[in-house]
Structures are given as C-alpha cells and as structure tokens.
Amino acid sequence: MPEATYDPVSMIKPRRKITGISAVLLPYLESGEIDRDSLRSHVARTAEVGITPAVNMDTGYVNLIDESTFIEVLNIARDTLSGAPFVAGAFVSxxxxxxxxxxxxxxxxxxxxxxxxxxxxxxxxxxVDQAPAQIVESYRTIAANTDRFIAFELTRDLLPFGAVYDLETYAALMEMLQCIGAKHSSFHREPEWERLQLRDQKRPDFKIFTGNDFGIDxxxxGSDYLLGLSTFAPDLFAKRDAYWAAGDPAFYELNDQLQYLGYFxxxxxxxxxxHSAAQFLHLRGWxxxxxxxxQSPTRPDSDIEVLRExxxxxxVID
Structure with missing residues (x-):
C-alpha cells in the first residue's frame, strides 16, 4: 500500500464554524400520499437551527418519486423558507x-x-459510465448553464449508478468556479482526507461535504456535511456543531451518541x-x-425499541 501523503492529525481544524446541510426525509401518510404538513415542519425546524435543508435527495426518494412530486417538494421548500437557502437533488433517471x-x-x-x-x-x-475526460466535459456542460451547483460522489452501496472519482477528475471539478463544493459519500475516510488536502492546496473556498454517516467526525x-443522518436530529447536529466552534469538549460525547445512531x-x-429515519422521527412526534x-427498503419493527433507547x-425521546 502506498504511503499516505497527508497527516490526519495535523489536518484537524479546531474552533471552526461548520457548514451543515441536512437531507430532509420525505414523510408519507397511511394513504400513500406525502405528509405535506410534517415535511413543511421539518424543513422549517432544520433551517431554524442554522442547517440548510436539502430536498429531493436520496432521503427524499429522488430516484423513486414522479416529477409532479419533485416539483411539489420544491414548492413546499420555497414557500416554507421564504427566501432562505436550500439545496435540491438534480436527478436524471x-x-x-x-x-x-x-x-x-x-x-x-x-x-x-x-x-x-x-x-x-x-x-x-x-x-459516470464515461472516461474521466468525458465526465469532466459533462460537468463543464452543466457549469456553462448553471449559476452554482454542488457535485456528488456516491457509493454504489446506496445507489447502483454511483461512482467515486479519481483525484484528477475531482481536481478538475474544483477548477469550475460554478461548482461550489462536492458531497463525498464513499463511506471511507482516506479518500476524503485526500480530497481535503487537495482542496486546501488548490481551492480553499471549495466545500467538501462529508456524506460519511459512519464517520460524522x-x-x-475540515469537511462540512450533507448528511442523511442529520435528518434524524437537526437540533442535535446544530448543538454538536456549536460545541466544535466554541472548543467545548462536549462535542465528543454528543458526536459519539449521534455516531452510534448512524452505525445502527x-x-x-x-x-x-x-425507514430508520421515519421510525425515529415518528418516535419524536415529528x-x-x-x-x-x-418502493424503498424497510427495517423490522423490532428496530423501534432500539431507536427509542x-x-x-x-x-429527545421519552
């Protein structure tokens, strides 16, 4: 194995203000309709704690919903936030x-x-099923007609059309000023550390949004985050982030508790x-x-008591 070109210990950035984006769960009713009221409330509470809501992401079943639902969710986000920022998944089936x-x-x-x-x-x-140079040209096509966007690398553990790019392709993304950042969801630390080092050398304003729900620390x-796990408890993620910015050691214990939730x-x-998120949010009364x-995979009912504990x-649960 080649020797690492980075030192994770020296990369730690204490007392940094963390930029958080949370992929909001799209809730459903017994009728099969989306739960519009709960969605509005969850978008609002996410923004109120200082985390940017993300809609029509994997947590919003973007690969499963029809276009009318896609547009309705955008409309709910816009109307709920009244001009406050949000992000949304641009998915092509x-x-x-x-x-x-x-x-x-x-x-x-x-x-x-x-x-x-x-x-x-x-x-x-x-x-993703193109040569690296063609992938870069595809993003350049997107950039030419887009004011600003966030790129996304996605492990195939989550969706079968995901890919994690080589560092040369990633570096080319950083050269596109319209690309303000990228979510990295390989579920591994090493490629994310490599991207952070590259970012610090090449474009310090570029945001690397961790999507590693197994490594939220x-x-x-220097990573920021765009997580599905944070939809379980945006209030607690905001508290954790504030602890880090203040240099408060309470960060570590709260992060550990949230990480255990992520592992499970x-x-x-x-x-x-x-489905775990739906179970947890229902337990919270949200x-x-x-x-x-x-069409989304489910968990057993026996998970509910574990989530309650x-x-x-x-x-956050009685």
Missing amino acids: DQPGAGFDAAGYQRKIDLIQEYGGTPVIFQSYGL MVQY TFRSPSAAYK TKTNLTHP LGQRLK
Missing part, C-alpha cells in the same frame, strides 16, 4: 449503457433554480436508513407515521 443526458440535467437544474434552490448533481449511468478535519441505522442494506415510499440516551 436512465439505464446502464445510456449516454449522458445533458438536456435532462438542465431541465432539473432549471426547475431547482426557478424555485430558488441550489442544485446537487446526482450521478447517473450516463454520467470528519468535520474535525446505516447498517446493511444501507438504503433502508430512510411525523404522523413511520412509513416510507412503497437511542433517542432516550440523546434526551
């Missing part, structure tokens, strides 16, 4: 072997920008964490049911 659908991406980007959001560019087969090293809820199959999109340890 395709199949293995498809070409890059520039027009499809642009249509989703235009919709998100029309509603006041910043696009997060979801990967697709047509985007990556914020210590993101276990295999990882995609079922959305949703009317613990139901998910009907975790919530009691965190002092």
Whole structure:
C-alpha cells in the first residue's frame, strides 16, 4: 500500500464554524400520499437551527418519486423558507449503457433554480459510465448553464449508478468556479482526507461535504456535511456543531451518541436508513407515521425499541 501523503492529525481544524446541510426525509401518510404538513415542519425546524435543508435527495426518494412530486417538494421548500437557502437533488433517471443526458440535467437544474434552490448533481449511468475526460466535459456542460451547483460522489452501496472519482477528475471539478463544493459519500475516510488536502492546496473556498454517516467526525478535519443522518436530529447536529466552534469538549460525547445512531441505522442494506429515519422521527412526534415510499427498503419493527433507547440516551425521546 502506498504511503499516505497527508497527516490526519495535523489536518484537524479546531474552533471552526461548520457548514451543515441536512437531507430532509420525505414523510408519507397511511394513504400513500406525502405528509405535506410534517415535511413543511421539518424543513422549517432544520433551517431554524442554522442547517440548510436539502430536498429531493436520496432521503427524499429522488430516484423513486414522479416529477409532479419533485416539483411539489420544491414548492413546499420555497414557500416554507421564504427566501432562505436550500439545496435540491438534480436527478436524471436512465439505464446502464445510456449516454449522458445533458438536456435532462438542465431541465432539473432549471426547475431547482426557478424555485430558488441550489442544485446537487446526482450521478447517473450516463454520467459516470464515461472516461474521466468525458465526465469532466459533462460537468463543464452543466457549469456553462448553471449559476452554482454542488457535485456528488456516491457509493454504489446506496445507489447502483454511483461512482467515486479519481483525484484528477475531482481536481478538475474544483477548477469550475460554478461548482461550489462536492458531497463525498464513499463511506471511507482516506479518500476524503485526500480530497481535503487537495482542496486546501488548490481551492480553499471549495466545500467538501462529508456524506460519511459512519464517520460524522470528519468535520474535525475540515469537511462540512450533507448528511442523511442529520435528518434524524437537526437540533442535535446544530448543538454538536456549536460545541466544535466554541472548543467545548462536549462535542465528543454528543458526536459519539449521534455516531452510534448512524452505525445502527446505516447498517446493511444501507438504503433502508430512510425507514430508520421515519421510525425515529415518528418516535419524536415529528411525523404522523413511520412509513416510507412503497418502493424503498424497510427495517423490522423490532428496530423501534432500539431507536427509542437511542433517542432516550440523546434526551429527545421519552
């Protein structure tokens, strides 16, 4: 194994203000309709604690919902936030072997920008199943017609059309000023440390949003975050972030408790964490049911008592 070119200990950045983005769960009712009231409330409470809401992400079933729901969620986010910032997933559905659908991406980007959001560019087969140079050109096409966007690397443990890019491709993303940052969801620390070092050398204003729900302390090293785990408890993530900015050692204990929640809820199959989120939010009294999109994988009912205990340890569930 080649020797690492970075020293994680020296990369720790104490007392840093963390930028948090939370992928808001899309809740459902017994009728199969989305729970609009609970969605509005959760978007609002996320913003109120200083974390930017992200809608139509994996936690919002962006690969499963139809376009009318996609647009309705954008409308709810815009109306709820009254001009406050939010981000939203720009997803294009395709199949293995498809070409890059520039027009499809642009249509989703235009919709998100029309509603006041910043696009997060979801990967697709047509985007990632290209040579690295072609992937870079595809992002340049996006950048040419977009004011600002967030890129996204996604492990195939979550979705089958994900990919983690080589560092040369990642460096090319940083050269596009319209690309203000990128979410990194490999679920491994080493490639994220490499990206942080590259960022510090090449473009310090570029945001690396950890998507590592198994390593949420990556914020210590200079990552910000765009997490699904934070939708369980945006209030506690905001408290944890404030502890770090203040240099308060209470950061570590709260981070440990939140990390245990992440280990449990993101276990295999990882995609079922959305049902874990629904169960936890229902226990908190923040949703009317613990139901998910009907095509999304589920957890057993026996998880509920474990989640209840975790919530009691965190002092958010009776």
